[in-house]
Amino acid sequence: LVRLRQRLAGSQGGLGRGLLALLSRDRLDEDTWESIEDTLLTADVGVAPTQELVDRLRTRLRVEGGAVDARTVLREELVALVDPTMDRRLQVSGEDGRPGVVLVVGVNGAGKTTTVGKIARILVAEDRSVVLGAADTFRAAAVDQLATWGERVGVEVVRGAEGTDPASVAFEAVKDGVDRGVDTVIVDTAGRLQNKAGLMDELGKVKRVIEKQAPVTEVLLVLDATTGQNGMIQARVFSEVVDVTGIVLTKLDGSAKGGIVVAVQRELGVPVKLVGLGEGADDLAPFSPEAFVDALLG
Numbered sequence: 247l248v249r250l251r252q253r254l255a256g257s258q259g260g261l262g263r264g265l266l267a268l269l270s271r272d273r274l275d276e277d278t279w280e281s282i283e284d285t286l287l288t289a290d291v292g293v294a295p296t297q298e299l300v301d302r303l304r305t306r307l308r309v310e311g312g313a314v315d316a317r318t319v320l321r322e323e324l325v326a327l328v329d330p331t332m333d334r335r336l337q338v339s340g341e342d343g344r345p346g347v348v349l350v351v352g353v354n355g356a357g358k359t360t361t362v363g364k365i366a367r368i369l370v371a372e373d374r375s376v377v378l379g380a381a382d383t384f385r386a387a388a389v390d391q392l393a394t395w396g397e398r399v400g401v402e403v404v405r406g407a408e409g410t411d412p413a414s415v416a417f418e419a420v421k422d423g424v425d426r427g428v429d430t431v432i433v434d435t436a437g438r439l440q441n442k443a444g445l446m447d448e449l450g451k452v453k454r455v456i457e458k459q460a461p462v463t464e465v466l467l468v469l470d471a472t473t474g475q476n477g478m479i480q481a482r483v484f485s486e487v488v489d490v491t492g493i494v495l496t497k498l499d500g501s502a503k504g505g506i507v508v509a510v511q512r513e514l515g516v517p518v519k520l521v522g523l524g525e526g527a528d529d530l531a532p533f534s535p536e537a538f539v540d541a542l543l544g
């Protein structure tokens with residue numbers, strides 16, 4: 247939490263402080279409200295949520311006037327916008343003695359492999375047994391990278407030779423997890439977004455072969471927070487191809503556009519569950535709307 251606060255204060259602090267400064271003006275005239283809208287749009291909050299937030303702020307400040315301070319109102323409305331009612335727990339446990347299976351999807355470079363390693367580390371720290379499946383077989387480096395994470399975290403990595411069918415690696419990984427009775431299998435996938443049909447075929451097949459052995463309990467879409475609208479388009483394509491159950495927003499440490507949290511949740515109707523705050527092994531944090539907004543407001 248401290249880390250979240252520090253990293254976000256660095257990258258996102260401008261957004262929160264900017265809004266607060268504008269709202270604290272003596273007179274909230276039309277120019278000021280426009281600046282508030284611009285600030286939100288620049289931070290990738292998205293058009294509809296920006297309009298909604300501004301309407302709510304205007305109404306509340308008019309009705310409640312001097313009885314509330316701008317900071318309190320802004321905090322409450324930002325938390326509401328990020329939606330504290332969504333269930334953000336990772337579904338990592340299976341049923342009937344079978345492992346939970348976490349499928350990790352997203353375009354190349356978004357931070358999938360790194361995220362798989364970081365999640366494994368968190369689960370191991372909670373005394374869970376974990377197997378990793380290196381099904382990103384199109385990128386030899388991805389398999390090696392995952393193997394390195396496996397060594398670092400102390401978990402087994404099931405891998406195939408370069409060019410092996412991703413579905414066969416996913417199958418073997420989950421089979422291994424079932425045979426050995428582990429708690430969770432995490433499967434890294436390839437993120438070639440050459441065309442939707444190809445992606446659908448590939449991820450569909452991966453999911454089908456996994457589910458011959460154990461239900462997929464979580465499908466995490468990894469999105470790079472620095473990619474803005476492009477990331478939103480990718481998110482849409484993936485959500486049409488596979489039932490995404492949670493979002494991991496990476497590289498929030500390198501982006502001032504934390505508003506993407508709101509935009510992507512709205513777009514997909516699923517919660518941001520984890521945020522990436524750096525390249526290190528500990529730089530993945532559960533996402534909390536309250537902590538996020540507090541970090542924004544400094």
Ligand code: GDP
Pocket residue numbers: 352353354355356357358359360361388391437495496497498499500521522523524525529
């Ligand atoms: P993949 O192709 O989706 O598997 O992406 P990788 O896991 O290989 O990550 C791509 C690059 O992004 C690597 O250099 C990672 O170290 C870096 N990366 C991943 N997550 C984060 C993050 O949260 N913050 C920062 N700053 N870098 C990250």
